[in-house]
Amino acid sequence: MSEPAQAATACTDGPLLEALMAEVAVGDQDAYRRIYRALLGPVFGLVLRVLRDPAQSEEVAQEVMLEVWQCAARYRPERGAVVPWVMTMAHRRAVDRVRQAQRTSAREERAAAHAHTTAFDEVAEAVEDRLEHERLRRCLTALTGLQRQSLTLAYYRGLTYQEVADLVHAPLSTVKTRMRDGLVRLRDCLGVHP
Missing domain, CATH: 1.10.1740.10 (RNA polymerase sigma factor, region 2, helix turn helix motif)
Incomplete structure (x- = not known):
């Protein structure tokens, strides 16, 4: 067989x-x-x-x-x-x-749902950052010209006090005082408490 x-x-x-x-x-x-x-x-x-x-x-x-x-x-x-x-x-x-x-x-569906939630959180975070930038810009316009210019040069361009003083044609002590006063006014405008 x-x-x-x-x-x-x-x-x-x-x-x-x-x-x-x-x-x-x-x-x-x-x-x-x-x-x-x-x-x-x-x-x-x-x-x-x-x-x-x-x-x-x-x-x-x-x-x-x-x-x-x-x-x-x-x-x-x-x-x-x-x-x-x-x-x-x-x-x-x-x-x-x-x-x-x-x-x-x-499990994959739960992971995808979680990933979707994470993406939503990222969008919410981006919106929140945008609102913070708008508040900061509004507060910067409330500063004097020298305060605004000094803070912008120091914080956004990374210049030292001396480099800022040289660019704005002001004494170093004046620039330091204006920057300190400008930071205090920004703190108050943004509602940040020390």
């Missing part, structure tokens, strides 16, 4: 499968090969009907057949035939894979 014919017979012959399972339970690799050939097709078919993805179905079918090897000693013929026992394992594995995919999808 050819191997495919033996596999087809083994798939329908309950007593033969039970005998093979008993041999697999004690580590007989040849018996496992025969069971593997007989059951891989039906296991793959069942898993494919649940998952609808051939690549994942192949992977799950391999996991089921490995589980048959590892759990053969737990098989009890009095509780049922080999094929339903293996098919139950296959169905459970396939359903577990579907649930795992659903959990992964839910």
Whole structure:
């Protein structure tokens, strides 16, 4: 009898499968090969009907057949035939894979929602920065010309007191005083309390 014919017979012959399972339970690799050939097709078919993805179905079918090897000693013929026992394992594995995919999808959706919230926070932060700049600009216009010019040169262009004094053609002590007075007026205008 050819191997495919033996596999087809083994798939329908309950007593033969039970005998093979008993041999697999004690580590007989040849018996496992025969069971593997007989059951891989039906296991793959069942898993494919649940998952609808051939690549994942192949992977799950391999996991089921490995589980048959590892759990053969737990098989009890009095509780049922080999094929339903293996098919139950296959169905459970396939359903577990579907649930795992659903959990992964839910996790990704939560992460995307969180990322969307973060983007909103960034927009809110940008708006807040813009409002602060507007308040600062308004307060700067309330300063005297020398105060505004000195503070702008020092804080926005990074110049030293001496460089500011040289550019505005004023004594160093005058520039320092005007900058100090300008900072006090800015603090009061912005509502910043020391």
